[in-house]
Amino acid sequence: MKIPIDQDRLSSEIEALASFSDAEPPAVARIVFTPQDLKARAWLRARCEEAGLKIRYDAIGNTFARWTGADPAAPVIGTGSHIDAIPNAGKYDGVVGVLGGLEAIRALQRAAFQPKNSIELLVFTAEEPTRFGIGCLGSRMLSGNLTAEAARKLSDREGAPVEQVRAQAGLGDELESVNLPNAYYKAFVELHIEQGPLLERERIPLGVVTKIAAPASLRVSIEGAGGHAGGVLMPDRHDALCAAAELILDLEQAARSSGAIDTVATVGICEVFPGAVNSIPSQVRLSVDIRDTDLNRRDEVMQTLDAASRTISARRQVAISSQLLNADAPGDCSPIVIEALSESCRKHGLQFRTMVSRAYHDSLFISRIAPTAMLFIPCRKGYSHRPDEYASPEDIARGTLVLAETLAALSQ
Ligand code: GLV
Ligand code: MN
Ligand code: MN
Numbered sequence: 062m063k064i065p066i067d068q069d070r071l072s073s074e075i076e077a078l079a080s081f082s083d084a085e086p087p088a089v090a091r092i093v094f095t096p097q098d099l100k101a102r103a104w105l106r107a108r109c110e111e112a113g114l115k116i117r118y119d120a121i122g123n124t125f126a127r128w129t130g131a132d133p134a135a136p137v138i139g140t141g142s143h144i145d146a147i148p149n150a151g152k153y154d155g156v157v158g159v160l161g162g163l164e165a166i167r168a169l170q171r172a173a174f175q176p177k178n179s180i181e182l183l184v185f186t187a188e189e190p191t192r193f194g195i196g197c198l199g200s201r202m203l204s205g206n207l208t209a210e211a212a213r214k215l216s217d218r219e220g221a222p223v224e225q226v227r228a229q230a231g232l233g234d235e236l237e238s239v240n241l242p243n244a245y246y247k248a249f250v251e252l253h254i255e256q257g258p259l260l261e262r263e264r265i266p267l268g269v270v271t272k273i274a275a276p277a278s279l280r281v282s283i284e285g286a287g288g289h290a291g292g293v294l295m296p297d298r299h300d301a302l303c304a305a306a307e308l309i310l311d312l313e314q315a316a317r318s319s320g321a322i323d324t325v326a327t328v329g330i331c332e333v334f335p336g337a338v339n340s341i342p343s344q345v346r347l348s349v350d351i352r353d354t355d356l357n358r359r360d361e362v363m364q365t366l367d368a369a370s371r372t373i374s375a376r377r378q379v380a381i382s383s384q385l386l387n388a389d390a391p392g393d394c395s396p397i398v399i400e401a402l403s404e405s406c407r408k409h410g411l412q413f414r415t416m417v418s419r420a421y422h423d424s425l426f427i428s429r430i431a432p433t434a435m436l437f438i439p440c441r442k443g444y445s446h447r448p449d450e451y452a453s454p455e456d457i458a459r460g461t462l463v464l465a466e467t468l469a470a471l472s473q
Pocket of ligand 3: 143154155188253422
């Protein structure tokens with residue numbers, strides 16, 4: 062079977078989706094359930110319906126677009142990713158897996174392929190933690206890793222609860238209904254840009270992912286004492302930002318000295334109160350993101366952060382508290398899906414390597430309820446989560462071809 066990928070159409074659809082954004086191009090920002098995200102969802106729905114797919118939204122807004130197979134009762138072959146984008150993002154993170162998944166289905170239709178198992182494109186809600194503070198909201202709920210009760214307690218930075226935000230987006234039904242039934246999937250495959258430099262550096266066009274690193278995130282609050290920047294003498298100060306600076310550097314050191322290249326730690330948000338040039342910072346809020354492919358090593362960094370907080374708090378007489386938002390185990394990909402992807406690469410004479418994913422993905426959670434693996438394509442210099450993120454049309458088309466071949470192999 063020859064699978065004709067329409068590379069030009071896919072490229073123009075990636076551009077079209079990037080236009081639904083709250084950032085100045087080339088940057089993209091598409092935060093879940095904002096007006097731009099809702100427009101993007103409507104646009105995508107129309108593309109799926111053009112392809113004859115049947116659409117269903119669940120109560121948290123995960124979107125299922127189904128190509129019904131010859132055996133509609135058989136477990137589903139899933140593919141997909143996310144279309145939400147963090148502030149100052151690029152065009153490709155998540156989008157390649159969604160629009161590539163759609164094009165893979167269309168290409169199989171053009172090839173007159175008849176699936177036995179239904180093939181379903183899944184667009185996950187809020188893979189990015191921007192709005193609700195926790196990543197992979199949709200896939201956590203689908204896989205039973207976040208209960209409806211816990212989800213109801215989430216709210217956005219403006220204090221709007223999930224229930225209110227999803228109601229405004231037109232989503233009814235109870236959150237309890239999001240959890241997928243057991244054995245819903247026969248297999249799940251996610252196509253994604255690598256978000257790292259290895260494929261480009263090694264000039265290998267495809268990466269088959271065998272493991273997804275374990276992410277953890279925390280909010281840290283530091284309470285010191287404010288006051289006049291001129292009047293308060295240095296020995297009398299309890300500057301919350303100076304304490305935060307020490308803590309951030311201790312965290313960096315803990316990750317750097319873990320002994321493994323896979324340990325990473327980031328403070329991506331630092332909010333300073335009251336935020337006046339002539340006022341000593343009295344309060345700081347930090348977001349902390351720690352990851353590793355090895356759970357124990359990741360947890361050791363978390364313990365070091367805890368110990369550093371206690372030391373700095375005692376020495377500087379500031380209060381430091383932290384709230385754990387998530388600490389997830391790593392995900393193992395399925396040997397069956399890894400082999401299906403590898404075999405598809407071989408069939409098309411395409412070189413590939415196996416690799417781990419240091420970024421997290423919805424596949425981390427889907428891998429707990431279904432045989433799952435991911436396919437990576439190169440992105441320029443490994444850039445991601447920045448406006449100059451780029452993957453070439455040829456690389457995207459190659460990834461889409463291997464995805465289509467794999468979906469076909471799994472669905473017969
Ligand atoms: C996902 O976007 C991640 O931060 O890994
Ligand atoms: Mn991302
Ligand atoms: Mn992503």
